[in-house]
Ligand SMILES: NC(=O)C1=CN([C@@H]2O[C@H](COP(=O)(O)OP(=O)(O)OC[C@H]3O[C@@H](n4cnc5c(N)ncnc54)[C@H](OP(=O)(O)O)[C@@H]3O)[C@@H](O)[C@H]2O)C=CC1
């Protein structure tokens with residue numbers, strides 16, 4: 001057979017996170033079967049998630065307490081047994097147990113040896129290698145149970161190393177011989193599984209290649225036996241920064257080998273620093289991705305320019321014993337010695353033309369944020385700037401730099417609080433669909449970065465455009481009992497230069513955060529009436545904060561949803577207009593309920609329908625009590641410059657459970673009688689607010705056919721405004737004033753207004769330059 005027709009051989013390395021549960025094992029088996037159709041596959045496996053740490057803890061216990069160590073080992077094995085029971089039919093399970101019995105016996109003996117204090121490091125190395133053996137043999141048994149020819153080998157048989165138990169070096173020629181000694185068909189005939197992380201010295205003793213070094217094992221296997229390597233984990237490739245520090249970090253599609261090497265040396269945990277050595281020598285390519293066939297990152301030898309900026313943030317290793325060789329380029333090691341409490345942040349610039357400019361700019365950013373830079377270094381050939389900073393500032397500084405660097409700040413970040421609610425969901429949908437059109441038409445680019453509800457937060461990835469998928473992921477996030485202040489801190493600490501927070505909740509706690517957001521230069525867009533209908537002083541303070549910090553505060557939808565009410569009134573006020581008389585119908589819910597009861601629907605059923613159609617507040621009693629209308633009237637009048645407090649509004653509720661009792665048949669009957677009475681007088685019912693001569697009232701009214709409100713139907717709102725400028729003929733705005741679609745449309749419009757205003761604000765780079 002000619003070589004060109006020969007299937008290529010791919011090494012697939014499965015990290016611990018891809019083997020975390022029975023479901024994960026099944027996914028890996030499926031993935032392997034698919035990939036086998038077009039290539040010869042070698043799988044290199046890690047230990048299941050957490051197992052190596054647990055084994056390490058076991059070895060430490062063994063030094064002092066044999067019983068505890070043996071209990072800890074039993075716990076690890078019990079977890080594996082659970083996987084075995086879930087995954088394997090009885091006969092395969094029994095074969096599997098026979099296969100690993102020898103390793104388990106050996107492990108127990110090694111723990112005893114550790115206790116006795118003999119050659120401890122060698123025994124630790126053996127014990128730690130157990131996790132990979134358990135994974136490999138389980139995966140192999142699983143594939144066999146699915147009628148695939150699969151088998152596994154411990155890497156001690158193939159990867160030969162120096163005689164150092166930890167962080168050992170590859171013995172190139174011995175390894176070459178070990179691979180060459182394999183039967184030619186070895187990798188062609190079946191799915192071959194090899195354990196990661198370890199090798200063996202010339203005496204056959206287990207050695208470890210380094211913490212998290214399964215990537216390195218896979219690269220060695222690729223160098224000797226495959227054409228290319230794929231590293232599969234739970235992160236979609238190499239990200240623009242460590243996602244633990246920057247939740248919005250983005251996948252970098254392509255990277256040069258040189259950058260990838262330097263990135264790992266500078267502490268980016270995604271690649272083991274030695275992984276690239278064997279590939280560099282053989283010119284073989286590497287891809288990092290997930291089992292979900294997402295784009296991932298390809299590492300190529302020939303890439304002239306960086307496509308985007310990157311950040312590596314690095315803290316000293318935790319397991320000093322296993323990481324004797326810190327993954328730092330030689331000249332950076334000194335820093336670590338000089339500033340032991342420091343961490344390193346390395347900035348890989350995409351724009352290589354203005355290295356010094358960037359160096360100064362980033363230093364200014366640190367100074368403005370109060371981060372003390374202990375040391376700064378230019379690795380000019382590599383276009384990399386390295387900062388040593390106090391470890392405590394690592395996360396904050398990384399987020400700050402990321403928000404400045406990646407991407408080049410054309411877009412506005414949007415966080416939706418209340419994203420799982422009725423208005424929040426629809427607004428998200430609009431941002432995802434209409435946002436793209438908006439960008440194409442006007443260049444305004446919106447990017448949803450976070451979704452929150454009362455207990456969960458989801459940090460969104462770039463290009464996630466499936467609304468339902470995002471909401472599902474939000475629902476899967478861990479539940480947190482977090483105060484609103486913590487949510488604000490989290491959002492602010494992302495360091496976005498242009499951030500719009502949308503409050504689609506009806507929560508006073510969230511409304512209580514606006515001052516914090518505005519003072520931090522973050523725009524607030526809200527349909528939530530609680531902040532603006534609070535004390536007048538607060539309303540005024542919010543306005544001045546927004547002015548002082550040159551940041552948009554948009555709340556058009558708090559009154560009559562998407563109808564243009566507040567903006568025109570504000571414009572008139574700015575031009576010197578003063579209202580004399582304002583009459584308004586401001587509740588979609590009450591409008592709908594009254595219209596329905598006047599058509600014969602029982603009051604209780606009409607209220608129920610208003611809730612179902614999404615017109616009512618999360619607590620519909622806020623509508624029926626008239627409180628919602630009073631709030632809207634306050635906001636409207638304050639926007640016109642009228643200084644008024646809630647206590648000055650005379651409110652007669654439509655239905656107040658304290659006064660009128662629960663909504664039951666008696667209430668239905670009362671309303672039926674009232675409607676008959678009103679209809680007999682050729683009148684209609686409407687619930688309106690009125691401002692005249694400094695007095696404000698809200699309540700139910702009987703109106704004649706001459707009333708401008710007589711023709712209102714369903715959720716229709718109306719504002720009739722008479723003023724210095726509109727004396728004889730009033731300014732009238734009318735249309736539906738509640739509902740999910742119209743409110744979300746209004747919110748979307750406000751988000752765009754806010755984003756455009758933020759874009760006009762001087763960017764930080766301009767201030768610092
Ligand atoms: N419906 C309409 O026609 C109009 C509505 N509005 C306003 O829109 C807002 C939203 O209404 P609607 O979508 O119907 O309400 P929903 O009850 O459907 O949704 C409210 C959302 O807010 C979240 N939330 C509640 N408390 C908190 C908190 N402390 N922290 C974070 N999130 C929280 C809820 O999360 P969880 O599910 O976890 O509780 C939920 O996601 C209200 O202020 C309303 O007045 C304005 C104009 C018109």
Ligand SMILES: N[C@@H](CC=O)C(=O)O
Nearest residue numbers: 587588589616617738
């Ligand atoms: N519940 C309100 C809608 C939001 O402001 C109404 O019914 O008008």
